[in-house]
Amino acid sequence: MMDRIIQMILNKLLGRLVNTAVNKGVDYAARRGKSPQDMSPEELQQARAGKDMAKRARQAAKLTRRIRKRKRPADCGPFPLIPMV
Numbered sequence: 001m002m003d004r005i006i007q008m009i010l011n012k013l014l015g016r017l018v019n020t021a022v023n024k025g026v027d028y029a030a031r032r033g034k035s036p037q038d039m040s041p042e043e044l045q046q047a048r049a050g051k052d053m054a055k056r057a058r059q060a061a062k063l064t065r066r067i068r069k070r071k072r073p074a075d076c077g078p079f080p081l082i083p084m085v
Contacts, residue, residue, distance in 0.1 A: 026051060029050070030048075030050035030054070031047045
């Protein structure tokens with residue numbers, strides 16, 4: 001029982017660590033390795049747009065996982081959201 005609790009805590013911590021690392025990597029890639037002080041206003045705007053696009057991609061992936069995870073009713077056929085009549 002104690003092993004399971006420790007494993008759950010470690011999984012949470014590792015998940016947060018990985019999320020932080022991914023976010024830092026996306027920020028770095030959006031800035032193309034430059035510091036914000038060295039960037040022009042146009043480059044800052046483009047970097048912000050890149051971060052927003054990455055955020056929307058993460059949200060879409062999360063939504064896709066949620067939809068795929070849902071149990072399908074037996075009568076819905078190949079399309080889980082459209083019941084067959």
